[in-house]
Amino acid sequence: MSCRTVSSWSSALGGDGLRWVTTLIVAGSCGWAQASWQVDARRMPASPSTVEAKDAVALSAMAVVPIVLPPWQDSKALAPDEGGVRQIGVARALEAMDTVDKVAPLLQWQTLPSGQQVAALQWRADDAYGLRLGLEFAALPPMAVFRLYASPQAAASYEVTGAALLERLAADAQTGQRTWWTPDVGPTPVLEILLPAALATSSLQWSMPQLSQIVVPPSVAEPMKAADMAALSEKRRYNACQLDVNCQQTLLDQRDAVIRMFYVSQGRTFQCTGTLLNNPSQDLTPYVLTAAHCVKDQATASTLQTSWFYYSQYCDSAQLYAGHAERFSAARWLATSMATDMTLLLLDEAPPPGALFAGWDAGALPPGGAVAGLHHPHGDLMMLASGVLEDRTACSVDASSRALDCASQTQSDGGFYRVIWSLGGIEGGSSGSALFFRGRVAGTLTGGDQWCAAKDGRVVYGRLDQAIASFAAWLGADKAMNSDMHMPVYRFLVLRSGGEFYTLSAPERDHVIASFPNDLVFDGIAFYAAGRAHARLVPVHRYFNPEVVAHFYTASDAERQFVQTYHPSWNYDGIAWWSPAQPGDGVGAVYRAYQYVPGVHHYSLQVQARDAWLANAGLLYDGLAYYVWDAP
Incomplete structure (x- = not known):
């Protein structure tokens, strides 16, 4: 892989404007072979059982x-x-x-x-x-x-x-x-x-x-407490600098994929923008794409809070859409592509009903193509900026100086797109927002010209086609695990306790069926797992509680220690199976809930079951228990 030093244009990522200067960065033919494919959008179905709190x-x-x-x-x-x-x-x-x-x-x-x-x-x-x-x-x-x-x-x-x-x-x-x-x-x-x-x-x-x-209102749509607070950072540009997303017709579906993000870093709370992405499996796994300079590790992802449908009630209205929603349960950091300033997250909580899993395009975009961005400038109601893709370039983001340095000349293998706005502009809070090409996500905003209105202003977006190799395991390019490791896990319903019994062992399955026909009911294959240790797999441990005749399954070492300390009467049955350590293509989450009476745990891959547990006062939703393969 060869690189070379090139002259570049540079812009400060902060401030009210952009100063074009000449600088030097390392760039060159530092790319890799890229795949090219597209994924269509899918909408989250309405689900009256989904609850936000x-x-x-x-x-x-x-x-x-x-x-x-x-x-x-x-x-x-x-x-x-x-x-x-x-x-x-x-x-x-x-x-x-x-x-x-x-x-x-x-x-x-x-x-x-x-x-x-x-x-x-x-x-x-x-x-x-x-x-x-x-x-x-x-x-x-x-x-x-x-x-x-x-x-x-x-x-x-x-x-x-x-x-x-x-x-x-x-x-x-x-x-x-x-x-x-x-x-x-x-x-x-x-x-x-x-x-x-x-x-x-x-x-x-x-x-x-x-x-x-x-200390400042999350957006101008939310009233300020005092005028002195406004003087600190609410020097808001006029609304004419932005185009309300509801005042045009081209991306009205895609607005339901864009989320306003809040997160904490070193005790300070920040705002960025992210986009919900679909995957080829069409399985409603809530992947979110944003900028790496917003979120680049699990510590930050664990603080994530999101606002959905955060746009106006109608064109140029200051009234927030009545159907907006909040989600509080953070996210898992999956991967970051520093070369394109992009991060892929997995939400710990399902998106609200009606949310759109945006389609995306992992092919290189042609110069001169019409593009648009949907974002939350200054944390405000959703706005749209539009323009044309000028060229492809190489850039670097300096986290310490908060500077964006990009090559002045076109570099076809560079990690960024350079876009010229003809309408609208970006502001603080816009970072991480998606670049749309023909209705599909093709990149995420890094920074650039913050003049408003930004006619002929330049901004740069990380290229999804260059970052897709980092996200392939989750966005469907390949399998995260070896398919020959998949073995069926069988489920039984325990009549006495109302709980469930799972086993990977076919001999044990046959023994239970033969020996306890009036006590357990065989329910077929529940999911798939591995029967031995393997790279990127974690053990799932099994315990038996003789007091209520129920089994307990966990992949958590902390829970194992808790059971050993506070429930010594529970019998440890050993490792039940091995499961994927992370989500990915073909991997599903097993949710768990505790039923207070008679004191048993329930497990399910079904989102509908999870939502029913959340709404049931007699159950305590325990969250995600572990991952499994939901198909052989």
């Missing part, structure tokens, strides 16, 4: 400990829009909760009639638009339940289990701690924690050295 009976805790924050005064902590992203939240140190020993006395544990132990805290910042709490877990039991309310009187909560957080959050390499940035539900959030009766409260150990305070 689990209905909670009322706040269970009788006492809520208040934590009041002093006014925020450090305006220098809020930077101008940088690198095409928009900062809306600042990091605030919380000395009163920065160690486990300081948090423990604040948790006034109470015992509920069910035997569960509960404690609740409420934070309040009068000058905030919202708060995101940064919980650092030194010890997190999988059976813990966390509920986040907008206020003590709120009728609904966001709920997550310790098991789901252990699976979602990356452990710090040095300390082993996991940090959970809670969703933003408003400026007065209540965090309620529930633990099983048999679990000591000391088994949960956490601190909160900082939180992220939202």
Whole structure:
């Protein structure tokens, strides 16, 4: 692979304008053979059972400990829009909760009639638009339940289990701690924690050295609290600089694939734009494409919160579309192509009904072709920019200086498209948004000219055709695993407990059928897994609970330790099978829920079953249990 030094044009990614200068970057024929294929769009079907927040009976805790924050005064902590992203939240140190020993006395544990132990805290910042709490877990039991309310009187909560957080959050390499940035539900959030009766409260150990305070409104569609806040970063350009997506006809379907993204980095909250992508399997796997300079690792992906259908009610209306929706359950980081400034994510929660899985084009686009971008400039309602593709070029993104350097001449094998706008323009918050060509996604926005209106302004997009090799395992170019590893896993229904029994062993299947005809009902093949260890596979362990005659399956080492410590009477049956470590083509998620009475777990690959569990007060949704192959 040969490279050469070339002269280039350069633009600052931040600021109100663009300064064209000459610089030097390393570029050249540093590409690889590219595939060329297209995928059509598919819409998320309407599903009345889908719920955005689990209905909670009322706040269970009788006492809520208040934590009041002093006014925020450090305006220098809020930077101008940088690198095409928009900062809306600042990091605030919380000395009163920065160690486990300081948090423990604040948790006034109470015992509920069910035997569960509960404690609740409420934070309040009068000058905030919202708060995101940064919980650092030194010890997190999988059976813990966390509920986040907008206020003590709120009728609904966001709920997550310790098991789901252990699976979602990356452990710090040095300390082993996991940090959970809670969703933003408003400026007065209540965090309620529930633990099983048999679990000591000391088994949960956490601190909160900082939180992220939202200090400017997420968009101009949301009222500001005071004029002095407006002076900090809300120097908004006139609406004439952007075209409301509802004031044109070409990409009205595609608008339902574009999402407004919020995430936390070093305690600061930022905004970018992303796009929901389809895959050749048409299986509604929620892949999201965005810029690498927005999200490039699991730590950031774990903080993701998204807004859907965030556009106007009608053309040039300042009113938000009544059907907009929020999702809070973060994402899995799958892969990043630094050479094209692109990242592929997998959402941990299903998109709302009606969302569009956008089609995409992994072929090289022709110069002179008409293109358009859908984005959330300044975090606002969705806008459209349009123009023509000028050429292909090589660029580099410097994360430290937040500079974008691109070669002045055309480079056909470069990782970026250069686009000239004829209508509209980009702003902070636009980064990561998709470039559409003939209705399909072909790239993601890195940065460029932020003049508004940006007629004849240049912007650059990472090329999907150059990044597709990094995303091929998930977008359908090849199999993530070897197909000859697929073996059927059989399912039985246990009549006494109402639970399920799974086995990979055909002899064991036959033994159960023959020996327990009145106790277990054979239900056929549930899914496919591997019978031995293999690269990129993880073991799924099986336990038997004799008290309720039910089996428990987990791929989590933390859950194994919990069972061994607190359920020594459960029999360990060994490794049941080996499953894919990550999602990919032909790989499906197995969801898990716990039924309080009689005390059994249920498993399913069906999204419909998961949604029914979320809506059932008698069940606790445990999240994603592990992955399997859903076809041989």
